[in-house]
Amino acid sequence: MNLKDIGEFGFIKRISRGCLIRPQNVIKAIGDDAAAFLPEPGETILVTTDLLVERIHFLKDATSGFNLGYKALSVNLSDIAAMGGIAREAFISIAVPENCTLDFLEDLYKGMKRLAAEFGVNLLGGDTTRSKTDLIINVSLIGSASEKEILYRNTAQQGDIICSTGFLGDSRAGFHLITNDIKGDSNELKPLLDAHFMPKPYLREGRFLVRQSGVHAAIDVSDGLSSDIGHIAEQSNVGIRLYSEKIPVSDNLEKFCARFDFDPVEYALAGGEDYTLLCTISPDKMDHVAANYVKRFRNPLYQIGEITDSGKMELILSDGQIRSFAPSGWDHFEKI
Amino acid sequence: MNLKDIGEFGFIKRISRGCLIRPQNVIKAIGDDAAAFLPEPGETILVTTDLLVERIHFLKDATSGFNLGYKALSVNLSDIAAMGGIAREAFISIAVPENCTLDFLEDLYKGMKRLAAEFGVNLLGGDTTRSKTDLIINVSLIGSASEKEILYRNTAQQGDIICSTGFLGDSRAGFHLITNDIKGDSNELKPLLDAHFMPKPYLREGRFLVRQSGVHAAIDVSDGLSSDIGHIAEQSNVGIRLYSEKIPVSDNLEKFCARFDFDPVEYALAGGEDYTLLCTISPDKMDHVAANYVKRFRNPLYQIGEITDSGKMELILSDGQIRSFAPSGWDHFEKI
Numbered sequence: 098m099n100l101k102d103i104g105e106f107g108f109i110k111r112i113s114r115g116c117l118i119r120p121q122n123v124i125k126a127i128g129d130d131a132a133a134f135l136p137e138p139g140e141t142i143l144v145t146t147d148l149l150v151e152r153i154h155f156l157k158d159a160t161s162g163f164n165l166g167y168k169a170l171s172v173n174l175s176d177i178a179a180m181g182g183i184a185r186e187a188f189i190s191i192a193v194p195e196n197c198t199l200d201f202l203e204d205l206y207k208g209m210k211r212l213a214a215e216f217g218v219n220l221l222g223g224d225t226t227r228s229k230t231d232l233i234i235n236v237s238l239i240g241s242a243s244e245k246e247i248l249y250r251n252t253a254q255q256g257d258i259i260c261s262t263g264f265l266g267d268s269r270a271g272f273h274l275i276t277n278d279i280k281g282d283s284n285e286l287k288p289l290l291d292a293h294f295m296p297k298p299y300l301r302e303g304r305f306l307v308r309q310s311g312v313h314a315a316i317d318v319s320d321g322l323s324s325d326i327g328h329i330a331e332q333s334n335v336g337i338r339l340y341s342e343k344i345p346v347s348d349n350l351e352k353f354c355a356r357f358d359f360d361p362v363e364y365a366l367a368g369g370e371d372y373t374l375l376c377t378i379s380p381d382k383m384d385h386v387a388a389n390y391v392k393r394f395r396n397p398l399y400q401i402g403e404i405t406d407s408g409k410m411e412l413i414l415s416d417g418q419i420r421s422f423a424p425s426g427w428d429h430f431e432k433i
Numbered sequence: 434m435n436l437k438d439i440g441e442f443g444f445i446k447r448i449s450r451g452c453l454i455r456p457q458n459v460i461k462a463i464g465d466d467a468a469a470f471l472p473e474p475g476e477t478i479l480v481t482t483d484l485l486v487e488r489i490h491f492l493k494d495a496t497s498g499f500n501l502g503y504k505a506l507s508v509n510l511s512d513i514a515a516m517g518g519i520a521r522e523a524f525i526s527i528a529v530p531e532n533c534t535l536d537f538l539e540d541l542y543k544g545m546k547r548l549a550a551e552f553g554v555n556l557l558g559g560d561t562t563r564s565k566t567d568l569i570i571n572v573s574l575i576g577s578a579s580e581k582e583i584l585y586r587n588t589a590q591q592g593d594i595i596c597s598t599g600f601l602g603d604s605r606a607g608f609h610l611i612t613n614d615i616k617g618d619s620n621e622l623k624p625l626l627d628a629h630f631m632p633k634p635y636l637r638e639g640r641f642l643v644r645q646s647g648v649h650a651a652i653d654v655s656d657g658l659s660s661d662i663g664h665i666a667e668q669s670n671v672g673i674r675l676y677s678e679k680i681p682v683s684d685n686l687e688k689f690c691a692r693f694d695f696d697p698v699e700y701a702l703a704g705g706e707d708y709t710l711l712c713t714i715s716p717d718k719m720d721h722v723a724a725n726y727v728k729r730f731r732n733p734l735y736q737i738g739e740i741t742d743s744g745k746m747e748l749i750l751s752d753g754q755i756r757s758f759a760p761s762g763w764d765h766f767e768k769i
C-alpha cells in the first residue's frame with residue numbers, strides 16, 4: 098500500500114496520532130492553515146530547519162524508515178542544543194515518490210515520534226506532497242531560551258578551552274560501511290552504524306552548559322570537527338589549536354581504522370554528522386564545569402584544544418609537530 | 434556559474450544581503466545554529482510550512498526564478514492570512530540540482546525578498562543543500578496574532594454568509610496555458626498566468642477580517658474552492674450552499690473558457706492555487722463588514738453562498754436546480 102491509496106488527507110489523519118505530547122500552550126495543532134501556540138513568556142524563540150534529500154543525505158534502501166525519521170528530527174534538535182535551548186515544536190514537510198510504501202512512512206513517523214516524546218517536542222504541523230523521484234524531508238524546529246542563556250558561534254574568547262561532548266568520527270565510519278556495502282553487524286561496527294543512523298541530540302548537555310559560568314561559545318558538529326570549529330574561529334575572529342591526542346575517538350573507531358587502514362584523527366577531523374557539541378570554556382572555570390558535567394552526565398567533557406590569538410587553525414601532533422588544518426568537512430557543493 | 438563554483442557558504446553569503454528588513458526583536462539572524470528572535474509580548478505564534486517540488490508544483494523551464502521565489506513565499510503568507518495573522522519570520526530550505534544556475538537562484542531569492550519587503554517579513558534562516566534531480570524549496574513561516582484574533586476552519590456557524598476576497602479559477606487557467614504550451618501574452622491570458630505565477634497573499638484582508646465583528650471562520654483557497662470550503666464544512670460540522678452565479682469569475686477567465694470551451698464555474702470550483710480567502714460571516718453583520726471592506730480595499734467582498742445545517746455540499750445553478758458537489762480540487766496523491 099502506498100500514499101495514493103489513502104490520499105493526502107487520509108495519510109495526515111493516520112500519522113496525526115501521537116503527535117501532540119505536550120498540549121499545554123498549544124492553541125491549534127495539525128489541521129488548520131497554520132499551527133498556533135503560546136510562547137513561554139519573556140523567552141526568545143529559536144528556529145532551525147534542515148532539509149534531507151534522498152541520494153544526497155541518505156540512501157533509502159540502506160536505511161529503515163524509523164532511523165531516517167529519528168535522524169531527520171535529531172539533526173534539528175542538535176541545532177537547538179548548540180544554542181543551549183529547549184526544543185518545543187516541530188513541523189515536518191515531506192515529499193513522497195510513488196515507490197515509497199506506507200509502511201516505510203509510518204515507520205519514519207514512528208522514529209520521529211520516539212525522539213519527540215523523549216524530549217517533549219510536539220509534531221505540530223507540516224506539509225505532505227508528492228515527488229517524482231526522491232524522498233524529501235524538511236524539519237523546522239522551534240525552541241526557546243532566555244535571551245541571556247544562548248550560546249553563539251561568535252563569542253569564543255582567547256584562551257578558552259575547546260571541548261566536545263562526545264566521540265568524533267564514528268558517524269563517518271558508519272557512512273563508509275554503508276556506502277561500501279560492508280556488513281556492520283559485529284560488536285565493533287554496529288555502534289558506528291548507530292552513530293550514523295541515530296545520532297544522539299545533546300539537548301540536555303547544551304542546556305546544562307549554557308547555565309554554567311564561563312561557557313562562551315558553541316556549535317554542533319554537523320559538517321565535521323575541522324569545518325565546524327572553523328565557523329567558531331571565523332565568526333569569533335580567533336585562532337584554533339587542537340591536540341590530536343586529545344580528540345576523543347571511540348575504541349570502535351580505533352578498531353575500524355586499524356582494520357581498514359585509516360587514520361582515526363583524520364576521521365574525527367574531516368568526518369561529519371557526529372552531532373556532538375563543541376563549546377569553548379574560560380580556562381579558570383574549566384575544572385569546575387568539567388567536574389559538574391561528569392557528575393551530571395557520567396561522561397567526560399573532552400578537552401581537545403584551545404582558542405588562540407594566532408588566527409590560524411593548528412593541530413598539534415603527538416610528537417609535538419604543528420600542522421595547519423583547513424575546514425575539510427562537508428561542503429555540500431564541493432566538487433566530488 | 435552554478436553553486437559548486439562558490440560552495441554552500443559562498444552562496445549563503447551572497448543571498449544574505451537584504452534578508453533582514455525588520456531588525457527589531459531579532460537577536461540572531463542567518464549564520465548560527467539557529468535563528469533567535471523575541472516574540473511580541475502576549476501574542477500567539479503561528480507557524481505554517483509549504484514544500485514545493487519540481488515537476489510536481491512547478492516546471493523549472495516554464496517559470497522564472499523570480500516568480501518561483503515569489504510564489505514559494507506567497508503560498509505561506511496566504512496561510513498566515515487565513516488565520517488573520519501578521520507574517521514575521523521566514524526560513525527557506527532549498528535543495529539544488531547541478532543544472533540549476535546561480536542566476537536562477539539569485540532571481541528566486543529576489544522574488545522572495547520583493548514580497549518579504551512588501552509585508553515586513555525577515556528571511557531569517559534556512560538550509561541550503563544539493564539535490565540529484567529536482568529543485569526543492571521549503572518555506573516555513575512564523576507569524577503572530579493575539580489569541581482572541583485568530584480565524585479557524587472549525588468555527589463556521591449555521592446561517593453564515595460565505596465570502597471570497599477575490600476571483601476564483603484564474604490560476605488553474607494559467608496552469609492550463611503552461612501545461613498546454615499556449616502563449617499567454619495577450620491582454621486576456623497574461624493576467625491568468627500572473628494569477629498562477631504570482632498569487633497575491635491576502636494578508637491585509639485577513640487581518641482586517643479577523644478584527645470585524647461577526648467573521649467566524651476562514652481558509653485560503655490552495656486546493657480549490659470545492660475542496661477548501663469542504664474543509665470548513667467538515668471541521669465545523671455544517672453544510673454548504675454555493676450559488677454558481679455568485680462565484681466571482683474574472684472577465685479574463687470568461688474569455689479563456691469561451692475560447693477553449695470550458696465551464697468557468699467548474700474552473701472556479703475545482704481549480705486551485707487561487708490563494709483568495711474564504712470566510713464565513715454572520716448574516717446580521719454581513720452588510721456592515723462588506724461596506725467596511727469595500728471602503729478599505731476598493732474591492733468587493735464576494736458573497737458566494739451560505740452555511741447550512743444540511744450537512745450537504747450543494748451548488749445552486751442559475752436555473753435554480755440544485756447539484757451536489759464533492760471536494761474535487763487537488764489531492765496530491767489522487768490517481769492521475
